[in-house]
Amino acid sequence: MKTYIATFFTHFGALTLSKKCKATGIKSQLMPVPRKLSSSCGTCVKFEAENFDVVFHSDVEEELENCYEMLGADQFKALINNK
Amino acid sequence: MKNFIVKNYKYFLAGIIIGLVALALTLMGNPQNMGFCIACFLRDIAGSTGMHSAAIVQYFRPEIVGIVLGAFVISVIRKDFKPTGGSAPVTRFVLGVAVMVGALIFLGCPLRMVLRIGGGDMNAVIGLLGFIAGIGVGAIFLNKGFTLKRSYDLPLLEGAIAPASSAFLFILFLAAPFLFVFSESGPGSMHAPIWAALIGGLIVGIVGQRLRVCFVGGIRDSIMFRQFQMIYPFIMVIVTMIIGNLINGTFNFGFENQPVAHTDWLWNFLGLFIVGWGSTFLGGCPFRQLVLAGSGNSDSTITVIGMIVGAAMAHNFGLASSAAGVTTNGMIAGGICIAVILIIGLLNRKKVA
Numbered sequence A: 001m002k003t004y005i006a007t008f009f010t011h012f013g014a015l016t017l018s019k020k021c022k023a024t025g026i027k028s029q030l031m032p033v034p035r036k037l038s039s040s041c042g043t044c045v046k047f048e049a050e051n052f053d054v055v056f057h058s059d060v061e062e063e064l065e066n067c068y069e070m071l072g073a074d075q076f077k078a079l080i081n082n083k
Numbered sequence B: 001m002k003n004f005i006v007k008n009y010k011y012f013l014a015g016i017i018i019g020l021v022a023l024a025l026t027l028m029g030n031p032q033n034m035g036f037c038i039a040c041f042l043r044d045i046a047g048s049t050g051m052h053s054a055a056i057v058q059y060f061r062p063e064i065v066g067i068v069l070g071a072f073v074i075s076v077i078r079k080d081f082k083p084t085g086g087s088a089p090v091t092r093f094v095l096g097v098a099v100m101v102g103a104l105i106f107l108g109c110p111l112r113m114v115l116r117i118g119g120g121d122m123n124a125v126i127g128l129l130g131f132i133a134g135i136g137v138g139a140i141f142l143n144k145g146f147t148l149k150r151s152y153d154l155p156l157l158e159g160a161i162a163p164a165s166s167a168f169l170f171i172l173f174l175a176a177p178f179l180f181v182f183s184e185s186g187p188g189s190m191h192a193p194i195w196a197a198l199i200g201g202l203i204v205g206i207v208g209q210r211l212r213v214c215f216v217g218g219i220r221d222s223i224m225f226r227q228f229q230m231i232y233p234f235i236m237v238i239v240t241m242i243i244g245n246l247i248n249g250t251f252n253f254g255f256e257n258q259p260v261a262h263t264d265w266l267w268n269f270l271g272l273f274i275v276g277w278g279s280t281f282l283g284g285c286p287f288r289q290l291v292l293a294g295s296g297n298s299d300s301t302i303t304v305i306g307m308i309v310g311a312a313m314a315h316n317f318g319l320a321s322s323a324a325g326v327t328t329n330g331m332i333a334g335g336i337c338i339a340v341i342l343i344i345g346l347l348n349r350k351k352v353a
Helices: A011-023 B002-027 B038-048 B062-077 B089-106 B110-118 B123-143 B156-175 B194-211 B217-225 B231-248 B265-282 B286-294 B298-316 B328-347
Strands: A002-008 A028-032 A043-049 A064-072 A075-081
Touching: A002 A011, A011 A028, A011 A043, A011 A064, A011 B123, A028 B217, B002 B110, B002 B194, B002 B231, B038 B062, B038 B089, B038 B110, B038 B286, B038 B298, B062 B156, B062 B194, B062 B286, B089 B265, B089 B286, B089 B298, B089 B328, B110 B123, B110 B231, B110 B265, B110 B286, B123 B217, B123 B265, B156 B286, B156 B298, B194 B286, B217 B231, B265 B286, B265 B328, B286 B298
Parallel strands: none
Antiparallel strands: A002 A043, A002 A064, A028 A043, A064 A075
16 A cells, blocks of 8 residues: 555645545545645645555546655655646 | 654744844834735835825835745745746636735735734734634635636746846836835835845745745644644744834734724724635735745736735725724725625535535
C-alpha cells in the first residue's frame, strides 16, 4: 500500500475525489496542499492505494493538477502533470 | 512540543515579522493601527490617481507596490512564479468590489482587523466574529460544490503585467508626483517615508509569498480541516502588536475613541462578514490577492483591480464608513453585496459526484 497526494485546480476537484474515495472504501483525507508542492493554497486529497490511478475517473481528471507519491514526511515524487 | 516548534516556528516568525513591520511603519508616520491595510491603501491609491475625490484618503501607498514586487521577486527566485488565470475573471472582479465595500464599511481589511485587535480596538473583535461567520458560510458553499472553475497556464507576459505596472506607477509617483493627488489632512496625509514603506512592503510580500500567509486561509483551514498552521501568523501579529503598543503607550483597550474606526457593532460584524464570505470564494484575503498578483496569478490581479474600483465606488457613492459611523448608502450597499455574493454562490454550484 502506498500513500499518494492528488492536487487539484479547484477545491471542487478535491471534494469530488474525496467523495469517490469514500464511496469505494479507500482511506483518504482532504487537506491543504503541502507548501513544498505548491505556492498556492488549494485543497488536496491524501489517499492510500496500491495504484494511484484506481480512483481517477473523468470527473476527477478534468480538475486534477498532479498526483504525487509520498516517499517521506516531506518527500514527494510527481507521477503525472496535467497542465 | 519540540516537534511542534520545529514544524511551526516559521509561521510564528512570519506573524512577528509582519507585526514588527506594521509597528515600525506606524511609528514612522502611518495612521494608528494602520501599519498595513490592504483595503485602506488600495483606496488611498484610488484617490491619489483621481478615481475618487475624498480629500482625506488620497496617497500613493508604496507598501502596496512593495508587497506585489516582494512576492514577484521571491516567486521568481524560488521558481514559484507561474502565470495562470482564466477562472471566472469577471465574477472575481465583482467579488473584489464586494470585498472592498465590506472592508470600507468595517474600516479595514482582515490584516488591519488583526492590527486593530492588537491595538486594543474591541470593535475589531466584533468584526472578527463577522469575519469567521462569513468564512464559515463560504466553507459550507465550498463543501456543497461551489467552484469558479479551474485556471490555466497563460503566457509569461500575462503574469508579468501586475508587477511591471506596479513598478511603473511607483516610478511615475517618484518622477512625476504632480500627476497624483495627495491628502493634506486626515489618514491620507499620514504616511511613513517612501523608502521605508516600500521596504516594509517588500519584506511582508516576501514573507507572505513564502509562507502563503492568508488571513482567510488560516480560519478556513481551521474550520474545514482542523489544520491550524496558517492561523499562527494571525495570532502572532496580534501578540506582537499588543506588546508593541503597550511598550509604545498606544494600547487603547475598549470600543470608544479608536483610531479610524466606528462603534456600530452590527456593521462592524456585517462588513467583515462580507469580506470573509467573498474572500473564501476568491480563495484568499485581500493581502493574499496582492501576493498572488505578484506571483503571476492574473485572476488575483483582476480581483485587485476590482478592489480598487470598489474603493472608488465606495467613496464616490458615499458607502464608506468614517469615525462618525456607517452611512445609509453603506448599509444599502452592504445588503446588495450580501445578495450578490449569495447569487454568485448559488449559481456556481456543481453537483459533487
